[in-house]
């Protein structure tokens with residue numbers, strides 16, 4: 001009896017091959033389990049940033065307040081500026097110098113930025129490209145820093161290292177103290193169509209230009225607990241890291257210009273005509289449609305002759321990380337109000353007549369709709385306005401203002417493609433107000449933290465937009481045709497050439513395929529996380545928590561990763577590891593299906609088992625014997641209710657241990673399966689399986705991702721069923737971005753029949 005007892009335990013415990021011989025001792029190994037915690041990759045929590053992903057009790061951030069006077073020299077396309085920066089050192093550290101960003105220096109004649117790009121001779125080149133590459137004199141850009149002085153007018157020593165300027169201090173700025181200093185500068189504005197860039201001017205045939213101006217002033221770099229000074233050079237890619245502050249900006253432009261920018265317009269009554277003020281007051285009460293404040297006729301009239309006089313627009317912004325503006329005598333202007341919580345926010349558009357009829361119809365409505373959608377997913381938009389400015393070739397964001405491309409043909413016609421791309425771009429750039437303008441991540445280091453989160457919310461906002469304005473949809477579109485973020489859309493990238501794929505957790509400058517890497521993939525990862533892994537309720541709560549914790553602060557990737565776990569009770573280290581730290585892809589399939597029936601007699605397996613332990617077969621403990629369908633031991637298939645008749649030991653056991661009522665309730669499966677699932681793709685994902693039964697019913701089972709924790713390559717599942725399984729499908733609704741579906745079905749014929757269908761279709 002004792003032997004049998006031991007055997008019984010062995011039988012229950014060993015789920016693998018019980019006849020396996022003791023293997024010889026293998027060498028040791030380190031932990032490569034995909035579910036191990038991310039302690040090696042994450043920074044250690046501390047008093048600045050906690051293990052929960054929230055700002056810690058010692059969290060601080062620096063403040064940079066600006067007073068800036070600038071003058072646009074329209075004729076010479078030059079900007080002259082004078083700024084006073086008051087820098088507040090909230091860190092516990094004493095600072096001996098300050099770093100200031102000189103982004104315009106990327107376009108200086110001696111800039112090293114173009115030199116890091118690789119280039120080659122293409123044997124047939126578009127004339128304009130050839131001219132630009134080899135014939136044209138280089139644009140003379142870059143800041144001319146005239147002087148840097150302290151508040152008493154004493155000159156401060158400074159050193160310019162390309163796009164960064166170090167200002168030496170007369171004395172150390174102690175923790176908690178402030179330092180004020182001023183910079184006088186000028187620079188040539190780039191033509192953003194021919195020279196390119198993230199801002200600049202565009203010329204029009206009537207002799208006038210539109211100016212969309214950003215990175216126009218020397219900007220404080222970020223100093224924080226993570227990087228010290230974030231003074232990594234600006235090479236063109238890898239956007240910006242900026243501290244928050246208050247901006248008082250006075251902008252002098254020709255008096256016939258229409259201008260708007262970051263912040264409250266302090267002298268609107270002085271700058272607007274009476275008629276404009278009247279329309280503006282109407283716009284403030286117009287919640288359903290934009291009110292035109294400057295119309296085509298008025299803009300055309302202003303464009304006929306440039307004014308000789310100047311005027312100064314005064315703007316004031318609190319708690320922003322940057323400042324930008326747009327100015328031209330060619331601009332049309334419209335606005336509408338949108339209720340965010342219990343506040344009114346103004347949605348604003350500035351565009352030349354070339355933008356119509358597209359812009360007057362969609363721009364301001366898109367701004368308003370975007371603010372509503374993003375506010376729902378994060379926090380109420382805290383600023384008083386959001387502006388969309390039309391600038392050809394650009395798509396660029398700043399606090400309260402963004403520059404967007406998308407223009408109809410010269411006869412006013414446009415394709416669906418142009419319409420959707422314009423609306424999507426406005427959603428995207430207005431959305432950047434939330435990430436990174438308010439949830440102020442370090443763009444220089446982590447492009448995905450603003451772009452990825454923003455594209456994820458863009459998808460939601462676009463779907464909302466299609467519902468809010470169904471008339472925007474063409475007849476063939478049931479929903480808004482969002483371009484990025486759905487699982488299937490990322491497959492070509494994730495299944496592509498590994499030489500050109502970088503992990504998401506890479507510095508923006510060094511990434512291959514920036515758009516796919518830092519925009520589409522993280523957005524898709526978050527969308528799948530929301531829809532398939534966490535569910536909307538848990539995801540949305542945690543995402544909102546992240547946005548609110550880090551609103552007007554500087555989060556790091558870990559702060560995001562940790563908060564999403566902390567607020568949801570879902571261990572996601574495996575998910576972040578796979579999607580964000582590797583370039584693995586998803587491929588999960590069915591390798592093998594074995595079908596078993598209950599047999600009345602001891603089978604081969606039982607006989608070998610008895611033999612190994614040298615006991616007679618009939619001395620084995622009571623057992624149920626299962627025989628594979630294809631084996632020679634196979635018996636005729638059971639009929640309904642025959643399970644107990646087939647297995648005498650089972651029947652005896654139930655008679656001895658179960659009451660009659662209990663016996664009447666037992667399930668009587670007839671079909672038994674072992675299904676082997678394989679995972680050729682490195683990414684761990686939930687195993688979503690649809691079982692289709694012979695009676696036409698189906699059942700979807702989602703095995704959590706942790707089902708792969710002991711074997712990353714293949715796992716088996718035993719399934720007992722009263723109905724025969726006709727077919728099995730993995731990821732039936734294509735929600736995991738599985739790059740190879742040829743192994744997703746059993747039997748394989750399903751795929752073939754699809755192929756046959758295709759073949760017969762193409763013959764027609």
Ligand SMILES: [Zn+2]
Nearest residue numbers: 428432451454
């Ligand atoms: Zn973006």
